[in-house]
Amino acid sequence: MNWENRKNELTHALNVAHFGLVTDVDGTISPIVDEPDAARVTPINLRLLALLQNQLALVAVISGRSAKDVAHRVGLPGLVYIGNHGMETWMDGKVHVSAKVQSYREALLKAGVEIKKNMLKGMRFEDKGATLSVHYRQTERPEKIAAEVTPIMEDIARVHGLTLAQGRMVFEFRPPVKIDKGTAFEELIKNHQLDGAVFIGDDTTDVSALRAARSLRESGQCLCYGLGVEAQGTPKSVLMEADFLVQEVAGVESFLGWLSKSRIASST
Numbered sequence: 001m002n003w004e005n006r007k008n009e010l011t012h013a014l015n016v017a018h019f020g021l022v023t024d025v026d027g028t029i030s031p032i033v034d035e036p037d038a039a040r041v042t043p044i045n046l047r048l049l050a051l052l053q054n055q056l057a058l059v060a061v062i063s064g065r066s067a068k069d070v071a072h073r074v075g076l077p078g079l080v081y082i083g084n085h086g087m088e089t090w091m092d093g094k095v096h097v098s099a100k101v102q103s104y105r106e107a108l109l110k111a112g113v114e115i116k117k118n119m120l121k122g123m124r125f126e127d128k129g130a131t132l133s134v135h136y137r138q139t140e141r142p143e144k145i146a147a148e149v150t151p152i153m154e155d156i157a158r159v160h161g162l163t164l165a166q167g168r169m170v171f172e173f174r175p176p177v178k179i180d181k182g183t184a185f186e187e188l189i190k191n192h193q194l195d196g197a198v199f200i201g202d203d204t205t206d207v208s209a210l211r212a213a214r215s216l217r218e219s220g221q222c223l224c225y226g227l228g229v230e231a232q233g234t235p236k237s238v239l240m241e242a243d244f245l246v247q248e249v250a251g252v253e254s255f256l257g258w259l260s261k262s263r264i265a266s267s268t
Helices: 003-014 043-053 067-074 105-117 142-159 181-191 204-218 236-241 248-266
Strands: 019-023 058-062 080-083 088-091 094-097 124-127 132-135 163-167 170-174 196-201 223-230 244-247
Touching (some): 003 196, 003 223, 003 248, 019 043, 019 181, 019 248, 043 058, 067 088, 080 181, 105 124, 105 132, 105 142, 105 170, 142 163, 163 204, 181 196, 196 204, 204 223, 204 236, 223 236, 244 248
Parallel strands (some): 019 058, 019 196, 058 080, 196 223, 223 244
Antiparallel strands (some): 080 088, 124 132, 132 170, 163 170
16 A cells, blocks of 8 residues: 555556646644644645646645635645635635535534533634634543543534534534535546546545545546555544555655656656
8 A cells, every 4th residue: 555566556647648736734744733723834845845836737735724724824825725624715815615605604603602611621612714623632531532522512513503523633513515625626626627636635534535536536537546644543544545655744745755756757
């Protein structure tokens, strides 16, 4: 499964006319940290993304963070920034929210009131506009907290007609619409008329995009591959659904470096 054992296959994909790169942020191009606001994209990944922007038909970021947050956090002009798992896009200095999502804002606000009543020490509430997040990484016993709080969070979501998803030590309340990183990835492929692409992610919320990459490839629509980031705590679903793996954020740096060099070689 290691990507370095699949270089021949990947090199073939790079020979297509329009190739794109789509990546997650936290745990992928930025290390996981205890405090989400302290997360930073590594300097090496920033440099390589800037290079690849001039070598590929598309470089895009899809994150669970808000579109404004991820655009400012990565900070490279010209990249496509998609936030809230595909529910919003950062364009021309503004956030554009999917019309399907906007009608659920009142339900999110009401759910937020109930969530705050059930917050425990070390938990952190985040209103991201289109979605809500409850982080519990900084609680004393995260696994125990998750087991105790999950039924409460499920009930709040149900009462307010929302969907509850879980990532790495985070609960996420979302409008019940068919939008996720997989649909966002497919839309990018279509809108930018890509012949090939790779998606990189590390968490359960990235699995839909990993599956979409495989589906697009197997159906012959686009030569796409899903790259999973393996590290301590990587969900089994990521390991199972990825076409190949890299080791931690440093492995993403190595892959992006190879991608840039290989793209140069394929164009000469």
